[in-house]
Amino acid sequence: MTSATLSARLPDTGLATAPLAARYAGAEPRHALTNPVIDLILSRRSIRHYTAAPLPDGALEAIVAAAQSAASSSNLQAFSIVAVTDPARKARLNALAGDQSHIARAPVLLVWIADLGRLRAIATDNGQPGDGLDYLESVLIGVIDAALAAQSAAIAIESLGLGSCFIGALRNDPVAVAAELGLPAESFAVFGLTVGIPDPAVTTAVKPRLPQQAIVHREVYSSHQADAELSTYNERLRLFQAGQGMRSIDWTRQVADRVGTAAALKGRHRVGTALRRLGLKLA
Amino acid sequence: MTSATLSARLPDTGLATAPLAARYAGAEPRHALTNPVIDLILSRRSIRHYTAAPLPDGALEAIVAAAQSAASSSNLQAFSIVAVTDPARKARLNALAGDQSHIARAPVLLVWIADLGRLRAIATDNGQPGDGLDYLESVLIGVIDAALAAQSAAIAIESLGLGSCFIGALRNDPVAVAAELGLPAESFAVFGLTVGIPDPAVTTAVKPRLPQQAIVHREVYSSHQADAELSTYNERLRLFQAGQGMRSIDWTRQVADRVGTAAALKGRHRVGTALRRLGLKLA
Numbered sequence: 001m002t003s004a005t006l007s008a009r010l011p012d013t014g015l016a017t018a019p020l021a022a023r024y025a026g027a028e029p030r031h032a033l034t035n036p037v038i039d040l041i042l043s044r045r046s047i048r049h050y051t052a053a054p055l056p057d058g059a060l061e062a063i064v065a066a067a068q069s070a071a072s073s074s075n076l077q078a079f080s081i082v083a084v085t086d087p088a089r090k091a092r093l094n095a096l097a098g099d100q101s102h103i104a105r106a107p108v109l110l111v112w113i114a115d116l117g118r119l120r121a122i123a124t125d126n127g128q129p130g131d132g133l134d135y136l137e138s139v140l141i142g143v144i145d146a147a148l149a150a151q152s153a154a155i156a157i158e159s160l161g162l163g164s165c166f167i168g169a170l171r172n173d174p175v176a177v178a179a180e181l182g183l184p185a186e187s188f189a190v191f192g193l194t195v196g197i198p199d200p201a202v203t204t205a206v207k208p209r210l211p212q213q214a215i216v217h218r219e220v221y222s223s224h225q226a227d228a229e230l231s232t233y234n235e236r237l238r239l240f241q242a243g244q245g246m247r248s249i250d251w252t253r254q255v256a257d258r259v260g261t262a263a264a265l266k267g268r269h270r271v272g273t274a275l276r277r278l279g280l281k282l283a
Numbered sequence: 284m285t286s287a288t289l290s291a292r293l294p295d296t297g298l299a300t301a302p303l304a305a306r307y308a309g310a311e312p313r314h315a316l317t318n319p320v321i322d323l324i325l326s327r328r329s330i331r332h333y334t335a336a337p338l339p340d341g342a343l344e345a346i347v348a349a350a351q352s353a354a355s356s357s358n359l360q361a362f363s364i365v366a367v368t369d370p371a372r373k374a375r376l377n378a379l380a381g382d383q384s385h386i387a388r389a390p391v392l393l394v395w396i397a398d399l400g401r402l403r404a405i406a407t408d409n410g411q412p413g414d415g416l417d418y419l420e421s422v423l424i425g426v427i428d429a430a431l432a433a434q435s436a437a438i439a440i441e442s443l444g445l446g447s448c449f450i451g452a453l454r455n456d457p458v459a460v461a462a463e464l465g466l467p468a469e470s471f472a473v474f475g476l477t478v479g480i481p482d483p484a485v486t487t488a489v490k491p492r493l494p495q496q497a498i499v500h501r502e503v504y505s506s507h508q509a510d511a512e513l514s515t516y517n518e519r520l521r522l523f524q525a526g527q528g529m530r531s532i533d534w535t536r537q538v539a540d541r542v543g544t545a546a547a548l549k550g551r552h553r554v555g556t557a558l559r560r561l562g563l564k565l566a
Contacts, residue, residue, distance in 0.1 A: 023352055032344035037320055037442035041349045041435050061315035064499055066324045068492040069306055070434055071449045074541050075534070077493055082500045089502060113504070119542050121506070122513070122535045128543030136555035136565070137454065137548055143423060144451075144474065147430035151353055152324050154431075155438055159320035166354045168427075171420065182503040191427065209351040210360055216347055217365045219372060220465040221396070223404070230405070251358070252405045258357050259402050260411030265420055272419035272566060282419075282565075283555060 019043045025208035025236040040158055045204040047163025048102040050196030054085075055108055059160055063110075063195070066156035067149035078138075079146035079190075080115040082181050083108055089180065096176050097169035097192065098266060106194035111170065111177070112150050114142025116280065117184030133186065134281035146190045157195055167192035172267045174274040185279035208233075208240050302326045308491035308519040323441055328487040330446025331385040333479030337368075338391055342443055346393075346478070349439035350432035361421075362429035362473075363398040365464050366391055372463065379459050380452035380475065381549060389477035394453065394460070395433050397425025399563065400467030416469065417564035429473045440478055450475030455550045457557040468562035491516075491523050 019042035020028045034042075060083065067081070084090055085108055093111075094103040103109055116133050123130030132138060150166070157164045170177055170192045177189045198204075214229035234250040241248045262269040275282060302325035303311045317325075343366065350364070367373055368391055376394075377386040386392055399416050406413030415421060433449070440447045453460055453475045460472045481487075497512035517533040524531045545552040558565060 020348055023348060029341075029344040029348070031341045032348055033339065033341040033443060034345060035442055037323060038345050038349055038439050040320060041439055042352045044352050044354075046354055056316065058312075058314045058316040060499075061312040061495065062317060062321050064495050065303055065306055065312070065315055066321055068495070068498065069325045069327050069489075071327075071329055071437070072492075073449075073451045074537075075490065076538055076541060077498065080498045080500060080504070082502070082504055084502055086502050115498075118506075119538055121510070123539045123542055126536055126539035126543075128539040130539075130542050131544050132542040132548050132552070135545065135548060135552040136558070137551040138542065140426060140454070140473075140554065141451070143426055144430045147427045148434040148437075148449075151431040151434035152438065154354070155435065156321050156324055159318055160316060166356075166431075168356045168424070171423070181500075182505075184504065184506055187504070190423075206352075207358065209355075212344065212347050212351070215351065215360065215363045215398075216343075217363060217464075219365070219367055219369050221363070221365055221467065221470070222465075223401075223467055227404070253409055254357075255359055255402055256406045256409035256411040256413075258359060259406055259413050259415040259421065260409075261414050262418065265415050265418060268420040269415070269418040269566070271423065275419070283552070 019206070022206040023209060024211060025240055027211040027232065027236060029212055041155060043206060044154065044158055045206055046165040047198045047204060048165050049199035049202040050102070050106050050163065051199055053107065053197050055162065055195065059162065060108070062160065063153045063156050067153040070148035070152040072145050073141045076119060076141060076145065078115055078119060078142040079149055080113040080118065080187070082111040082113060084111060092180055093170070093177065093192070096173050096180070097167055098172060100167065100169060102165060102194055103167060103192065106196040108195045110153070110193045110195060111181060112146040112190045112193065113183060113187050114139065114146050114190050115187045116142050117187035120186055135283045139275065139280060139282060143190050150191070150193055154193065162195060163198035165194045167194060169266070171271055174271060175277050178278055188275060188278050205244060208236055302489070305489040306492060307494060308523055310494040310515065310519060312495055324438060326489060327437065327441055328489055329448040330481045330487060331448050332482035332485040333385070333389050333446065334482055336390065336480050338445065338478065342445065343391070345443065346436045346439050350436040353431035353435040355428050356424045359402060359424060360428065361398055361402060361425040362432055363396040363401065363470070365394040365396060367394060375463055376453070376460065376475070379456050379463070380450055381455060383450065383452060385448060385477055386450060386475065389479040391478045393436070393476040393478060394464060395429040395473045395476065396466060396470050397422065397429050397473050398470045399425050400470035403469050418566045422558065422563060422565060426473050433474070433476055437476065445478060446481035448477045450477060452549070454554055457554060458560050461561055471558060471561050488527060491519055
């Protein structure tokens, strides 16, 4: 099947409307193509409130198939998924991830593993030392493969009427998470993804992003162009915060506080040390 | 708009058929939900042959909006995109990326930047040292934000009837790529994504992936379960290779060769050194 054939099944292509406006809080580009898939992608929100129901039959299989359909560097398929449903294990992982209660409440927590341990085992079985795994590049391959796969999964999840939320806090203590999940050496959890049926009693707004001019550069990078957009975004995000009953704070101040100190990383400044303890060399 | 509302617009949910079978070369799960979005995601292939036509008006804006709609760690939005269309610049980047001719042939090369330089500038402007940026964790945040965004973009690209291909080889020489694109210190290219109208004269098959049992683990990781699947996958991939007129080789042998030695990384064993030269501390 060619892409042209696929496109033919998406007849509503036209100019974007409501989802685009919500994503940019009124600072959207004047002319952007759309179709139902793009509307779905633009409408994505992180869902932190779920009903108690398990996933429908066949949902996990579809989500995994979507994940595996993402591109993979040299087809190494350098990731694995641990699907956690046991309440006690979810509670322990929740405690390791800064006690975000939706981890315990979601019916499934998918943990995305950069699985260099599998690659090492395959190399060893084929008489290779696997020295290429000792470099930062191989960690990046595992992380990128896992992230591309997880985002395909997240979009499939939305398309099924389910919701999800990424859990970067699973990197707060990679050694403990690896022990909890029984991971082999050189494999580590990149992030989690809670999945479930969104609680219909809780509405979640689309979070506005930086205007496109702030992040898209033509031919070469232009700091000057991007900087001019930040104060406008601060104002738009303050309006969004007010509408959501959230504390009003400039985005640039949030960023500065979040990356300002090692302490603000909430333990994750030790990720390099932790990965080395898990057997990765990071050369 | 709730997820349930979105789902209501995707009425074809049912049991998966052709795209799922192609993705697993006959080893597909027996029961998996599907809908047009999932079919689209499952049908994705890397497109390396494009017509000479530019992208349609409004396509890049839609692609970027899709990218920005992916989740972002703490809303840091730690990525930027450099859209390269200048033939001379594309040719130079192509030379830096191992001379993959489709980089020069594609109308647009999107370069995905882990943009810690922007975060550093914001921290400095707000009176923070930005010490959190000196750790491997911050590089992972930039890489993950860029990858989630790029995969959303890749699915939007497919939905528009366009094609794309990830270019990990832009990490072969991160210092030279940063110089070519005029990146600020502490910002680097994670990968490229060629985008264009697929050449209708060239058909590209869906590449079969490992069976789900090889990568999905229930509650805890099981090496034993996964290993049993690999020889079956080797056989299925050999059949696929034969059908495509490709050299027949076991996947496990390909993996062993690809990660077997530092030399097999094609220069990318120096990524850590290169990122440090670009100002990242990777503590």
